[in-house]
Amino acid sequence: MDLPDPYLPGAISLFEQLDKKLLVVLRDGRKLIGYLRSIDQFANLILEDVVERTFVEKYFCETGQGFMLIRGENVELAGEIDDSIPTGLTQVLLAVLRAFIRSSRSLRLSTLPFSHSTSPSTSILRNMHNVVFVLGPPGSGKGTICAKIQENLGYVHLSAGDLLRAERQREGSEFGALIEQHIRNGSIVPVEITCALLENAMNNSGDAKGFLVDGFPRNEDNLQGWNKQMTGKALVQFVLFLSCPVPICIQRCLNRGQGRTDDNEESLKKRVETYNRQTFPIIEHFEKNGLVREVKSERSVEEIYADVVEVFNQAAKV
Numbered sequence: 001m002d003l004p005d006p007y008l009p010g011a012i013s014l015f016e017q018l019d020k021k022l023l024v025v026l027r028d029g030r031k032l033i034g035y036l037r038s039i040d041q042f043a044n045l046i047l048e049d050v051v052e053r054t055f056v057e058k059y060f061c062e063t064g065q066g067f068m069l070i071r072g073e074n075v076e077l078a079g080e081i082d083d084s085i086p087t088g089l090t091q092v093l094l095a096v097l098r099a100f101i102r103s104s105r106s107l108r109l110s111t112l113p114f115s116h117s118t119s120p121s122t123s124i125l126r127n128m129h130n131v132v133f134v135l136g137p138p139g140s141g142k143g144t145i146c147a148k149i150q151e152n153l154g155y156v157h158l159s160a161g162d163l164l165r166a167e168r169q170r171e172g173s174e175f176g177a178l179i180e181q182h183i184r185n186g187s188i189v190p191v192e193i194t195c196a197l198l199e200n201a202m203n204n205s206g207d208a209k210g211f212l213v214d215g216f217p218r219n220e221d222n223l224q225g226w227n228k229q230m231t232g233k234a235l236v237q238f239v240l241f242l243s244c245p246v247p248i249c250i251q252r253c254l255n256r257g258q259g260r261t262d263d264n265e266e267s268l269k270k271r272v273e274t275y276n277r278q279t280f281p282i283i284e285h286f287e288k289n290g291l292v293r294e295v296k297s298e299r300s301v302e303e304i305y306a307d308v309v310e311v312f313n314q315a316a317k318v
């Protein structure tokens, strides 16, 4: 495009950065990195594949934020970022950064560059719910394993399916019929309902060490809705993926004997299709971000659980 002569850098100069990777510093100190997809005359930005970078001394971590519309008035600074230039900073998992903050706080609080309570980065990290997503095909044993983790490791188990079934039963619920229709069809309930149930349950669970969010996010809509609603409120530590061959899963569901309206061959066929088409790509998405911890679940509960404990131990170490 033609730029004004003389060239005055300002919001207009960002047009040159369309489709480039941008670092945007917000007025509250948050640092976002994403691909610039659109900009208008008010410097309102649309960024795709956004991550928020949180820095503590020479370490930083990234948390995915998805697609973002940022109002120009909130932008302090924006410019292209070149990740190939060495910075001397080390990227670590969020859990590492949290552990680092914890140890820094107790050992040498005063030396941290932003150890005071108004620091946006540290206060954001401290107040968020810890979350482990638990995914896998229907019948892979998510509920069974989550119950054992809750019993022994102090995480609170929140099953999206159970919350939806409870809402379906709740007298006066305006969503009962809709939920039942989706459950029988093996399709996914709109995220606004599921995410509200999850957030509500988290807020009512007191001071939990963390939450096992079982059976969520199950499709793109779930993931986008979570990012929209829970950004700044929850931190995903990792994704526990219970992988299991589908025929075994189907047999387990048919033998489950809980009287579920969807544990029949017709509904199961649709649930497996939904899993393959919609949920597995979400697991692949998390895999690309290095968040997936796979545990093979066609074995005995004891064997699976032993591996799961190892996963949680490793996560606690970093």
Ligand SMILES: Nc1ncnc2c1ncn2[C@@H]1O[C@H](COP(=O)(O)OP(=O)(O)O)[C@@H](O)[C@H]1O
Pocket: 136, 137, 138, 139, 140, 141, 142, 143, 144, 145, 252, 253, 255, 256, 257, 297, 298, 299, 300, 301, 304
């Ligand atoms: N490792 C396992 N081996 C055999 N049966 C299992 C195992 N894990 C779970 N089950 C049984 O399979 C059924 C489905 O397990 P569940 O935990 O409800 O799965 P999901 O929550 O993934 O749908 C239940 O009847 C459960 O008792």
Ligand SMILES: Nc1ccn([C@@H]2O[C@H](COP(=O)(O)OP(=O)(O)O)[C@@H](O)[C@H]2O)c(=O)n1
Pocket: 137, 138, 139, 142, 159, 160, 161, 162, 164, 182, 183, 184, 185, 186, 187, 188, 189, 190, 194, 214, 215, 216, 217, 218, 222, 262, 271
């Ligand atoms: N995030 C979710 C989780 C479950 N559900 C619905 O609840 C049903 C049962 O889910 P579930 O997690 O209890 O059971 P499994 O299919 O994993 O055995 C799904 O087939 C969906 O219809 C949903 O819509 N959205």
